[in-house]
Amino acid sequence: MKTLLLLVLTLFSVAAHAVTMEELQQRFGQVPVLRADFSQQRTISGMAQPLNSSGNLLIAQQQGLWWQQEKPFSLTLLLTEKRMVQIMAGQEPQVVTADNNPQMFQFNSLLSALFHADSKVLEENFALDFTDQGKGAWKLVLTPKVSPLNRLFRSITLNGETFLNSIDINDMQGDATHIRFFNQKTTPATLTDAEKRHFAS
Known part of the structure; x- marks a missing residue:
């Protein structure tokens, strides 16, 4: 009887900790500030060697x-x-807004939705396939269902646990991008003065 009770409790514990899309969105929404490092590898058709890059990011x-x-x-x-602003050393900043480039600006909201697991925005643009991988791990496969996304991407796959750990992007030209996130930190929970300057207009 005791063994049976322990088995039932164990099964209930596993079921209770199954990750859902709703839980994931709620979890991400409770993090006011996230800092992380990233490494990115792009494999491009026709190029023998992949392109590697690395850096850090801040999500507020x-x-x-x-x-x-x-x-x-x-x-x-x-x-x-x-707005979306791209800055390269020695060049004038490139600024994209909903007024001057609405199609490009659409990617702005999609990127934000990816990092926040915003199911409403994602469901408007993708077919979602969310699976609980066990032990707190999860996987979300996004298949574009609207233009121009379905002409650009085959799929976007997100993997994570407590945080988003990786993004894999496969496009219609056969190119692939793998982004890995690590050293995630949620403290301090407010922006430092230096971080505030990143967002100053």
Whole structure:
């Protein structure tokens, strides 16, 4: 009887900790500030060697996403609700808004939705296949269902546990991008003065 009870409790514990899309969205929504390092590898058709890059990023619920590539060259990408800014050393910043480039700006909201696991925005653009991988791990496969996304991407796959750990992008030209995130930190829970300057207009 005792063995049976332990088995039932164990099964209940496993079921109770199964990850769901709703839980994931709630979990991500409770993190006001997330900092992480990233490494990115792009495999391009016709090129013998993949392209590697690395850097760090900052995601702030109220401000947006700040992406800083350090290697092989400096590249800064800033995403907020109103604009997307790309800055390369020695060049004028490229600013994209919903007014001057609505199609490109659409990717702004999609990137934010990816990092926040925003199911509403994602479901408008993709067919979602969410699976619990066990032991807190999860996988979300996004298959584009609207234009122009379905003309650009075959699939986007997100893998994670407590945090988003990787993104794999396969496009219609046969190219692939693998992004890995690590050293995730949620403290301090507010932006430092230096981080606030990243989002200053």
